[in-house]
Amino acid sequence: MFRDEVGHIASSNVQAGRAANAQSQTIATLLLCENSLLRVGLQYILSGSCFSVSDINFQEALSLIGSSDPTPKLYLIDASEASGRTIEIAREIKGKNSSARIAMIADHFDLSFVQAGVSAGVDGFCMAGSGRDVLIKSLELIMLGERIVPGVLLRSMLQQASMPAEAAHASMPTNQTPPDPRVHKLSPRETVILQSLMGGDPNKVIARKLDITEATIKVHVKAILRKIGAANRTQAAMWATGHLPPGMGISAKA
Incomplete structure (x- = not known):
């Protein structure tokens, strides 16, 4: 991976x-x-x-x-x-x-x-x-x-990985695609951080965006991995690509 x-x-x-x-x-x-x-x-x-x-x-x-x-x-x-x-x-x-x-x-x-x-x-x-x-x-x-x-390649990989999921989602009736319950376990700040992971941002960049310390980012990332059952950041980003609804995490308040 x-x-x-x-x-x-x-x-x-x-x-x-x-x-x-x-x-x-x-x-x-x-x-x-x-x-x-x-x-x-x-x-x-x-x-x-x-x-x-x-x-x-x-x-x-x-x-x-x-x-x-x-x-x-x-x-x-x-x-x-x-x-x-x-x-x-x-x-x-x-x-x-x-x-x-x-x-x-x-x-x-x-x-x-x-x-x-x-x-x-x-x-x-x-x-x-x-x-x-x-x-x-x-x-x-x-x-x-x-x-x-490199981040640009990681984003390309995530986009390719999301294509089958998007195709499957488009072919299924709306009433058969309920939101993943794991999405609701995430706090607003964790959702914002997860969106940054989707973009391939390192901890330093995320910390600068949210004006918090890298140590705090690491704690949030660890919590995100636990809540969605991902083994690492890349798996988390791939999961988010297929499950995180658009518009979530606009507020970065914990």
């Missing part, structure tokens, strides 16, 4: 502890990038972070897959060409180092490429245009087991 950059269900305290541990450890990182300018740029961006990037070129990096010492915990692949070869490199990495995390970086991704990448074992897809802090935080989340997908 796809998750956005904060799509996990651990408690905020546990998550904070895991993130702190990830930041305090040095993570051996192998960068596979044919574009020398991009490679140098990424090395510079990641310098000073917990990610220790090997200073080698693309061909040397390819030869070290599964055999370098120390064994990389993270492989960062330039996916600018979005080719079948890129997918095969990811599949080879996973076959030789199954415990490693794999992230791809590019200016843009299409949905079919992301789906192929996930099947090959890719854990996250990062936008090259992201700021330094966003990229590093995304990689840290990937190391914590999260799957990172």
Whole structure:
């Protein structure tokens, strides 16, 4: 299941502890990038972070897959060409180092490429245009087991997932489609937050919209997941797409 950059269900305290541990450890990182300018740029961006990037070129990096010492915990692949070869490199990495995390970086991704990448074992897809802090935080989340997908692709996936439900809804008589009772369990503020999840907004953005703290957002998200029976934020957003009536949650008061 796809998750956005904060799509996990651990408690905020546990998550904070895991993130702190990830930041305090040095993570051996192998960068596979044919574009020398991009490679140098990424090395510079990641310098000073917990990610220790090997200073080698693309061909040397390819030869070290599964055999370098120390064994990389993270492989960062330039996916600018979005080719079948890129997918095969990811599949080879996973076959030789199954415990490693794999992230791809590019200016843009299409949905079919992301789906192929996930099947090959890719854990996250990062936008090259992201700021330094966003990229590093995304990689840290990937190391914590999260799957990172650009918000625009997440929205596309949600729209595709909602199409069968919308078609089924259109073909059924009105008297056979009562509102899901779980909708009424949500407070107005939880409904507003759920609508933001549908748009792929991270906690920081939602908190800024509602003028409350990220910690409060995390508490609300956890309550939403429990009330609607979703395992993570993406499942919650997909559920909301098919069940949340238009116009709900206009008021953000708890």
